Amino acid sequence: MKILVTVKRVSDPEAKLKIKPDGSWIQTEGVKFVVNPFDEIAVEEALRIKEKQTGEVVVVSIGEKVVTEQMRAALAMGADRGIFVNYTGSYDSYDVANILQKVVEQEKPDIIILGKQAVDDDMGAAGFMLAELLGYPQAAFASKVEISDDKKKAKVTREIDGGLEVKEVELPCVITADLRLNTPRYASLPNIMKAKQKPVKEVTVDALGAAVKPRVTVKKLTEPPKRKGGVKVESVQDLVTKLKNEAKVI
Amino acid sequence: MSKEAVTKPIGGGFLLEPTSAKDIFVPEEFTEEQLSFADTADDFMEKEVIPLQDAMEEHDKKIELNTKLMKKAGELGLLMIEIPEEFGGLGMNLSTALRVSEAIAKSGAFAGSILAHNGIGTLPIVYFGNEEQKKKYLPKLASGEMIAAYALTETGYGSDALSAKTKAVLSKDGKYYVLNGEKQFITNAGFADVFIVYAKIDGEKFTAFIVERKFEGLSTGKEESKMGIKGSSTRPVVLSDVKVPVENVLGEIGKGHQSALGVLDIGRLKLGVASTGGSKEVIKQVAQYTNQRIQFGQPISSFGMIRRKLADMMIKVYASESMSYRTSGMIDNAVHALDHNAPDYSKKAAKIFEDYDIEASIMKVYGSEILGFVVDEGVQSLGGYGYIEEYKVARAYRDARINRIFEGTNEVNRLLIPGAIAKKSMKGELDFMGKFSEISAEAESGKVNKKPEPGFLGVEKLATDIAKKLTVYTTGVAVQKYMAALMDRAFQFGRGEYIFEQLANMIIDVYAMDSVVTRTLKLKNMKGEPAVEIPVLLTRALVYETLNRTTLTARQVLGDVAEDNAAEFAGYEKALSGLALTYPLNVSGIKDKIAQHIIEKESYSL
Numbered sequence: 023m024k025i026l027v028t029v030k031r032v033s034d035p036e037a038k039l040k041i042k043p044d045g046s047w048i049q050t051e052g053v054k055f056v057v058n059p060f061d062e063i064a065v066e067e068a069l070r071i072k073e074k075q076t077g078e079v080v081v082v083s084i085g086e087k088v089v090t091e092q093m094r095a096a097l098a099m100g101a102d103r104g105i106f107v108n109y110t111g112s113y114d115s116y117d118v119a120n121i122l123q124k125v126v127e128q129e130k131p132d133i134i135i136l137g138k139q140a141v142d143d144d145m146g147a148a149g150f151m152l153a154e155l156l157g158y159p160q161a162a163f164a165s166k167v168e169i170s171d172d173k174k175k176a177k178v179t180r181e182i183d184g185g186l187e188v189k190e191v192e193l194p195c196v197i198t199a200d201l202r203l204n205t206p207r208y209a210s211l212p213n214i215m216k217a218k219q220k221p222v223k224e225v226t227v228d229a230l231g232a233a234v235k236p237r238v239t240v241k242k243l244t245e246p247p248k249r250k251g252g253v254k255v256e257s258v259q260d261l262v263t264k265l266k267n268e269a270k271v272i
Numbered sequence: 273m274s275k276e277a278v279t280k281p282i283g284g285g286f287l288l289e290p291t292s293a294k295d296i297f298v299p300e301e302f303t304e305e306q307l308s309f310a311d312t313a314d315d316f317m318e319k320e321v322i323p324l325q326d327a328m329e330e331h332d333k334k335i336e337l338n339t340k341l342m343k344k345a346g347e348l349g350l351l352m353i354e355i356p357e358e359f360g361g362l363g364m365n366l367s368t369a370l371r372v373s374e375a376i377a378k379s380g381a382f383a384g385s386i387l388a389h390n391g392i393g394t395l396p397i398v399y400f401g402n403e404e405q406k407k408k409y410l411p412k413l414a415s416g417e418m419i420a421a422y423a424l425t426e427t428g429y430g431s432d433a434l435s436a437k438t439k440a441v442l443s444k445d446g447k448y449y450v451l452n453g454e455k456q457f458i459t460n461a462g463f464a465d466v467f468i469v470y471a472k473i474d475g476e477k478f479t480a481f482i483v484e485r486k487f488e489g490l491s492t493g494k495e496e497s498k499m500g501i502k503g504s505s506t507r508p509v510v511l512s513d514v515k516v517p518v519e520n521v522l523g524e525i526g527k528g529h530q531s532a533l534g535v536l537d538i539g540r541l542k543l544g545v546a547s548t549g550g551s552k553e554v555i556k557q558v559a560q561y562t563n564q565r566i567q568f569g570q571p572i573s574s575f576g577m578i579r580r581k582l583a584d585m586m587i588k589v590y591a592s593e594s595m596s597y598r599t600s601g602m603i604d605n606a607v608h609a610l611d612h613n614a615p616d617y618s619k620k621a622a623k624i625f626e627d628y629d630i631e632a633s634i635m636k637v638y639g640s641e642i643l644g645f646v647v648d649e650g651v652q653s654l655g656g657y658g659y660i661e662e663y664k665v666a667r668a669y670r671d672a673r674i675n676r677i678f679e680g681t682n683e684v685n686r687l688l689i690p691g692a693i694a695k696k697s698m699k700g701e702l703d704f705m706g707k708f709s710e711i712s713a714e715a716e717s718g719k720v721n722k723k724p725e726p727g728f729l730g731v732e733k734l735a736t737d738i739a740k741k742l743t744v745y746t747t748g749v750a751v752q753k754y755m756a757a758l759m760d761r762a763f764q765f766g767r768g769e770y771i772f773e774q775l776a777n778m779i780i781d782v783y784a785m786d787s788v789v790t791r792t793l794k795l796k797n798m799k800g801e802p803a804v805e806i807p808v809l810l811t812r813a814l815v816y817e818t819l820n821r822t823t824l825t826a827r828q829v830l831g832d833v834a835e836d837n838a839a840e841f842a843g844y845e846k847a848l849s850g851l852a853l854t855y856p857l858n859v860s861g862i863k864d865k866i867a868q869h870i871i872e873k874e875s876y877s878l
């Protein structure tokens with residue numbers, strides 16, 4: 023069983039971010055970068071499937087050279103090898119899906135697992151688009167994944183409003199990982215050292231034959247408006263008047 | 273002695289010679305792999321240890337939880353960093369070990385357990401064990417299958433540990449030693465499997481022994497109720513007729529002090545860097561809290577006195593971080609140059625740690641005292657809430673206190689600093705007195721350069737140079753005057769200590785100045801000037817305040833040394849004015865910028 027997992031480099035969700043003065047993107051100086059937490063869950067799930075079934079876990083990352091740091095982190099968790107799609111420039115979810123489609127066509131994995139979204143731009147679209155482009159069945163927001171004994175199907179449990187939905191999809195398929203799917207393992211120190219030796223293949227977008235032409239572009243980033251301090255009202259009457267005249271909610 | 277020997281970075285050498293930025297190691301040079309190690313440690317502490325902190329403090333759960341967490345730490349490889357590869361470890365250098373120790377310092381109590389195992393518990397075998405001992409114990413200590421402890425202190429012998437009374441007597445058949453005595457305050461005693469025990473053979477020859485818990489006659493007393501690091505295990509270890517096979521003598525008979533003190537040097541460096549890690553954690557909490565807490569209609573992080581606290585915390589942490597990694601970098605370079613396959617490799621490596629004993633004592637004192645400062649101002653910044661256990665700073669405050677006491681009290685380490693300089697000068701490793709004559713002549717004739725070189729941190733480089741000269745001059749004057757008295761025990765431990773303490777403070781301050789200036793210079797060379805705005809502010813504030821303090825201390829020491837003889841002091845006064853450097857700086861303006869940065873980042877971030 024071959025499983026392909028995506029790994030995106032994102033700013034540490036705990037970091038206090040500042041926007042560049044021109045509003046084009048965040049300031050990256052001094053900011054820590056990590057594996058997108060949902061991708062980490064995806065890697066863990068792939069490793070668990072592999073441990074039950076035997077096979078191979080391949081991680082793929084797209085971006086500038088620095089993204090290989092996060093790819094190494096996934097390899098240190100236990101993934102077998104990496105594919106680094108070297109691409110400098112902006113791209114949107116559809117471009118990502120396009121690039122991944124080409125990777126899938128070359129690698130022919132049985133399962134593709136993505137994080138349900140990346141915590142930086144929170145688009146949450148690449149998984150759906152990829153399944154559509156490939157014409158594969160998909161199961162998004164997985165909280166449990168079981169592979170059938172004949173390795174032909176995956177039973178995927180999804181958390182939906184008011185309960186659970188269980189889907190059965192045929193392989194090959196696309197799955198996206200939700201928060202409660204698993205708790206990712208730590209990369210042990212010896213495995214971090216071993217990860218250095220694992221093969222990473224570098225490819226370009228051109229060599230893959232993928233077209234990148236962003237349909238969505240970031241125009242400007244702005245900070246959320248600063249919250250103004252509240253006021254103390256003297257009486258209930260005062261409150262009602264303010265709600266009526268100032269807030270205009272009643 | 274040759275000039276060359278003095279100029280290459282050697283222990284204590286920073287006092288006498290300018291430091292070149294390219295020669296020092298800075299934490300910004302850590303590799304991706306080293307940082308990943310730290311990330312694993314960080315994650316492990318955050319997710320596995322911190323949630324158990326309260327439970328670990330209960331006496332009946334402490335042993336079980338510590339054992340469980342140590343096993344897990346072992347599985348992750350956190351216990352094998354410094355153990356050679358051929359014995360199941362990773363064979364990593366000291367800087368790596370320090371970086372991981374910094375991450376582990378998030379929880380004071382468990383950091384105590386891990387660091388005692390990794391450091392003083394395991395390293396005596398790494399550096400002083402023979403092949404069989406290494407083969408037998410190291411793989412198990414690396415994996416966490418066995419946990420180690422270090423048993424030196426006794427009830428009657430704490431700071432004076434080498435006088436310890438525990439006895440070892442060789443059995444008639446010559447197969448084992450019989451140990452009798454009681455060790456006090458032993459970290460990990462509740463669950464350790466191996467104890468490095470120091471005892472005197474026939475009441476004379478101070479020797480180290482590897483003693484297993486399962487050896488008959490070894491028992492541990494009741495858990496101590498402590499002020500802080502309550503989650504760690506601290507107990508007396510009682511040895512009554514414990515039979516220790518002769519194969520378990522560690523190192524040479526009568527030379528136990530080598531391993532006892534040798535591993536303390538590494539322990540002190542780790543304690544220093546762990547204090548840095550603990551401090552960063554507190555800065556984060558204080559920044560977050562003071563941003564949210566509103567008084568007088570505005571966040572308290574907008575008040576000058578709170579901002580000053582935040583800025584001072586960051587300045588000190590920057591210094592201690594710079595000093596720690598600079599030191600480990602020097603040691604790593606020296607160890608790296610050794611032939612790792614030579615049979616005496618471990619011994620030579622241990623000797624290198626000893627060569628940097630001045631820096632190790634400096635880091636122990638500086639690290640533990642900045643942590644003391646940070647937790648104290650941290651509690652203060654939270655007001656009444658800082659005093660309430662629900663907030664993490666209260667625990668950090670309690671946990672911090674022990675750092676000034678164990679691994680050699682700060683008093684003992686302050687004594688060691690001028691003591692080690694004297695020893696190195698006597699051995700000809702440092703040309704201290706030569707430098708002293710050079711500086712006195714220069715100072716008394718008013719020929720000291722006081723013109724900063726133009727450009728980046730020019731004034732700060734000059735100020736550091738002046739502080740070095742002031743320190744060497746003051747120390748030299750004291751040594752000259754009291755040369756004979758130093759042999760006298762009453763003077764040495766009595767009046768002498770008043771002087772040693774101040775000299776130690778000056779030397780520590782010089783190391784701080786020298787380390788931040790060279791680090792910031794190096795960072796500028798690595799990243800360009802715009803990227804080092806914050807390091808520059810931190811450097812300028814630290815150097816300015818430290819130079820002022822050094823100048824004042826020099827004057828006080830010389831006053832003490834002159835012993836109210838006005839004519840004698842007049843001579844010192846002349847040199848002091850020759851070495852005086854003052855320059856104007858809006859230091860509170862600088863601190864306000866630093867504070868603003870912390871408040872925006874809500875963490876220690878350069």
Ligand SMILES: Cc1cc2nc3c(=O)[nH]c(=O)nc-3n(C[C@H](O)[C@H](O)[C@H](O)COP(=O)(O)OP(=O)(O)OC[C@H]3O[C@@H](n4cnc5c(N)ncnc54)[C@H](O)[C@@H]3O)c2cc1C
Pocket residue numbers: 388421422423424425427429430431432456457458459460498506674677678679680681682683684687765769
């Ligand atoms: C929680 C905890 C864990 C510990 N873990 C270990 C461990 O794992 N293994 C181990 O062997 N020990 C351990 N210790 C012991 C610790 O190292 C000693 O407590 C410490 O060295 C001080 O010894 P003491 O308590 O006897 O104090 P004392 O030596 O009695 O000192 C009392 C005071 O006198 C000062 N003093 C002593 N001599 C001088 C001097 N010449 N000049 C100036 N001042 C002086 C000291 O600085 C101190 O302020 C631990 C202690 C604690 C509390």
